[in-house]
Amino acid sequence: MGEENYLPHVSIDCVIFGLTDNSLNALLLKVTGTESWVLPGGYVEKDESIEDAALHVLKSRTGLTDIYLKQFMTTGNSERSFPDDVRRICESLGIEWTEGHWANKRFISICYYALIDVNKFKPTGGELEQEYQWVDIHNLPQMLMDHDNILRKGYEALKENLGNHPIGINLLPDKFTMPELQKMYEIILDKTLERSHFQKKMLRFDIFRRLEERREGVPHKRPFLYRFDENKYQNELKKGARFDV
Amino acid sequence: MGEENYLPHVSIDCVIFGLTDNSLNALLLKVTGTESWVLPGGYVEKDESIEDAALHVLKSRTGLTDIYLKQFMTTGNSERSFPDDVRRICESLGIEWTEGHWANKRFISICYYALIDVNKFKPTGGELEQEYQWVDIHNLPQMLMDHDNILRKGYEALKENLGNHPIGINLLPDKFTMPELQKMYEIILDKTLERSHFQKKMLRFDIFRRLEERREGVPHKRPFLYRFDENKYQNELKKGARFDV
DNA sequence: CTTTCATTGTGTCAATTGTTCACAAAGGAA
DNA sequence: TTCCTTTGTGAACAATTGACACAATGAAAG
Structure with missing residues (x-):
């Protein structure tokens, strides 16, 4: 000291x-x-x-x-x-x-x-x-x-x-929804993203696993929960995949 | 000392x-x-x-x-x-x-x-x-x-x-050709790039100016010389352009 | 002087990705 | 039950990517 x-x-x-x-x-x-x-x-x-x-x-x-x-x-x-x-x-x-x-x-x-x-x-x-x-x-x-x-x-x-890596998931809970993921990107990058395209792109990365559950206690249609899959991520990395948004 | x-x-x-x-x-x-x-x-x-x-x-x-x-x-x-x-x-x-x-x-x-x-x-x-x-x-x-x-x-x-910025030009002379630019990327990223696509992509960035001159003293068809244009680059940056390869 | 050959600039075309919009299903509120 | 918002998904069109083709260029070989 x-x-x-x-x-x-x-x-x-x-x-x-x-x-x-x-x-x-x-x-x-x-x-x-x-x-x-x-x-x-x-x-x-x-x-x-x-x-x-x-x-x-x-x-x-x-x-x-x-x-x-x-x-x-x-x-x-x-x-x-x-x-x-x-x-x-x-x-x-x-x-x-x-x-x-x-x-x-x-x-x-x-x-x-x-x-x-x-x-x-x-x-x-x-x-x-x-x-x-x-x-x-x-x-x-x-x-x-x-x-x-x-x-x-x-x-x-x-x-x-x-813009290069999916590090933003560290700001979210273990289980998160696509709208939550999108909001995280929007807040950090300070720009709005198109919902439909965002989801397709994220799922194309093939680094998330969709769970059976949905987010409960929300006012409207309940979105699916996803979880980051480290194994899938490492596989994609090996394939030389990029994760830029 | x-x-x-x-x-x-x-x-x-x-x-x-x-x-x-x-x-x-x-x-x-x-x-x-x-x-x-x-x-x-x-x-x-x-x-x-x-x-x-x-x-x-x-x-x-x-x-x-x-x-x-x-x-x-x-x-x-x-x-x-x-x-x-x-x-x-x-x-x-x-x-x-x-x-x-x-x-x-x-x-x-x-x-x-x-x-x-x-x-x-x-x-x-x-x-x-x-x-x-x-x-x-x-x-x-x-x-x-x-x-x-x-x-x-x-x-x-x-x-x-x-992969995010055109910094590689600092390894090249002031005037360079598209094949030289491509080779620089290929050597650093350690992978081959498709020639036709590479040129179109680079020129779409709109940060280079094509000169009237061509590279002299080369065995075959003489390629055009280009120069990095700082003003163009700043313009594209302002527009939020990305330069990933 | 003609032929050969590698390289460059440009073009074509199919596959993939981006952009915009639409619509039905889900669930709360009125 | 109706109204409204959100989510998941898909259609349609534009732009980009990836693979290849081809003519023009210029050196080298004959």
Whole structure:
């Protein structure tokens, strides 16, 4: 818990994406005593891989361990130090801040995005910041440091990846319907898709298995439930299939 | 030139890709006195951005400044330290090596790939290693540290990116023919493409301008020369066009 | 100078995919 | 029972893909 345990000059920042009815959201942490927000993040222990460091951040914030995680950027301008913001964070935590505090130095940040099913999400108390919030990525609050930029870059990376791989299913429950799948694509890509064509295309990928069940408790015709089939997916990958939308 | 000028624990590695007649090649540096090769790389000065650090590596190795550069990965296992290999490199350079040498420590490597036109390439003497070679990426020699893995990951990233953006033109001269463009795609994606369809598809992208000239000095019918048109490209991007092959 | 041959630009045609629209079945609400 | 919305599916037409054909071009061979 201090300078000597971590790799100096290196930090981890995570953009945790979650889907709600009509928006893609990121999990932000409020810096107590301010109106500013930060991304969940941390540092890399000296005997820990950077991936493990990111997983620890996720575990401590979401209570989840089996998470889709993607490294999308490492940012490192020479001016990337934020003593003012670090001071605010220290103050909000009752930690002593000094001019020479190690966290004031220039930092290189290794950035990951995570895709989680918000229904499985269990907020667990972090030691650093208390208040958390799912924030619509198109309506960000004031954020400290360059975290707004990191978040936007993470979103760009997600959009690009989603165009090539069916990673969006990690935002949905295990069982999902075609309309739910379509809505997920529409929200992330920020454009409407044609329903009939979307379903045919998705089913042509041959990576989902249709279940006997249908989604219950919906007002109109009950849609079928589907499940992602890892074996089918690997088969299609071997065949050189593409999954671009 | 030493520990105190660089960010500790952080290195830069560059996979410099260049195209020859029938293969995609990476620029490797030979560690004198051994049969082992390494990627061009370096460290990050304390007041230098990581991108600038990568550009410096490229400048010092290729003599080129205006280079397509893409950050594709940051690697950082906790075991990622290579004292034995560092010792070999030190020996080959006549630098004193000690057990506690700063370069023996655990390093996080920020990895870039660069795409250059080999015809513009001018080898410039690095201080570290003398002998260089363009090596077919499908036939790699023995490499130190985990550089072979970095190279493979860089190639995977290049293939993925090439499927979405016309970045491959950075490997070609300013003026190129459709058969040359096709060959570039075939070599990188490692599969044959149908000639007629390829041309129609590329021209449908509407990002190239056909010149009046044709490629001279070729044995058969002389193909037209084309040039990438940045304005056209930006227009298509604005229209939301995709460039996947 | 003619013939041969590989390459390039372009065209044809069938199969597949994209786009738009339609319609019946399902289920809640009036 | 009627009305309304959503879902699954299919029809019709447009565009793209994939496989091949063919004439024009230019070097090499005779």
